[in-house]
Amino acid sequence: MPDPKMNFELDFHSGLPIYTQIVNQISGRVANGILEPGDQLPTVRALALELRVNFNTVARAYRILDEARIISTQQGRGTFIMDKPPPNVTEKLRRESLEGLTRRFIAEALRLGFTQTEVRQMVSEQIKVWKETTEVEE
Amino acid sequence: MPDPKMNFELDFHSGLPIYTQIVNQISGRVANGILEPGDQLPTVRALALELRVNFNTVARAYRILDEARIISTQQGRGTFIMDKPPPNVTEKLRRESLEGLTRRFIAEALRLGFTQTEVRQMVSEQIKVWKETTEVEE
DNA sequence: CGTCAAATTGTAATAATTGTATCATTGTCA
DNA sequence: TGACAATGATACAATTATTACAATTTGACG
Known part of the structure; x- marks a missing residue:
């Protein structure tokens, strides 16, 4: 059917x-x-x-x-x-959403034994990679 | 559990x-x-x-x-x-592990509509917050 | 303690289902 | 006609499903 x-x-x-x-x-x-x-x-x-x-x-x-x-x-x-991207919500809520996501990421990375420096460097690197693979952004 | x-x-x-x-x-x-x-x-x-x-x-x-x-x-x-692999191998594994974790985070954040700049700033901010709340590190 | 049956655990084989990649064919339009 | 987009054909990779099997542990029972 x-x-x-x-x-x-x-x-x-x-x-x-x-x-x-x-x-x-x-x-x-x-x-x-x-x-x-x-x-x-x-x-x-x-x-x-x-x-x-x-x-x-x-x-x-x-x-x-x-x-x-x-x-x-x-x-x-x-x-x-897929899940819907967040609807047009207040800037405050948007920020809190990203803050929670980031906090969980940082906590997990540090829990796994990575240093703050390693995390910072990897974030920069991966953002750069992402930028290169997706053309224009922002 | x-x-x-x-x-x-x-x-x-x-x-x-x-x-x-x-x-x-x-x-x-x-x-x-x-x-x-x-x-x-x-x-x-x-x-x-x-x-x-x-x-x-x-x-x-x-x-x-x-x-x-x-x-x-x-x-x-x-x-x-088993026993821990030799240091040169663990370093590679460590890096790959962090890379995967970071990629998932970045992909999710960008999927939710946040810009690269927002992500970068929030990461810096949350790392700073973490550093303040945990004293010595690295 | 010794034994045996049941449960648990990893291994393997095979088929079916699902999306992916690549190239060929078709058809439209300038 | 020639170029290009749309579609088709074919082979492939990842996952699931099912089943059976072998090694080991566990526990009941004498």
Whole structure:
């Protein structure tokens, strides 16, 4: 039985690429709350079968959604809706959120026996790496 | 009760295979002395249950660690930490462990929409706070 | 103490499921 | 026609599922 949350309507004559239509429909369902964090999406092959398209096309859509951090694709496990990024919340809450995340990271690193210097250096290094691999940012 | 030495954090979104993450986290704890020679690791089935993965995946990680002489798996008995690897190896393992931990933190923070600058500043701030509350360090 | 059965632990093999990577084909449009 | 995007075909890697098995420990029982 096809997933009721997934009854897509593809328009093969719209000129819009199929993978784009899949991306739009999934992200739309996420935005509407029909798909919620943790929900598992159909496998690339199952959805491809349902939509009568090649599974590579579905995989391409999933990859785009994965890069957009909307879903999480996990080889051998499946694909799942990611947690929503924090809604537009007050600057105070935003800061507290980051503070908690950072405190847990620091505490864990120090608990594991790393020095403050090591942690600082690694953070700088990894931020630099991230910047290089993601082009423009901030 | 989960083993306090074993509170792993798997990142199913990192692209790194699960078994690799398990290998890195265990070898990192060994390199840092959190896990000491003779310590018993959770059984493959127990750790698999805790991490919500198949026990074959844990067994694969244990097998790799066993071949690297970091742990000793003994059928019917369990798995135990072997002697600490030589310093040049532990240094490598230590670094890789911290790198993984840091990458997960940075990825999560940036995913939540924080900028690199915000992350950098918060890390500096929290390290300073930690230093003040724990007196001597390093 | 000695013995045996059950439980526990790691090992192994195999198949199925899932996403990934790469290249080939098709089709559209300038 | 030629270039490029979209799609298809194929092979591959990671994980899961299932099952069976061997070594060891544990505990009951005499």
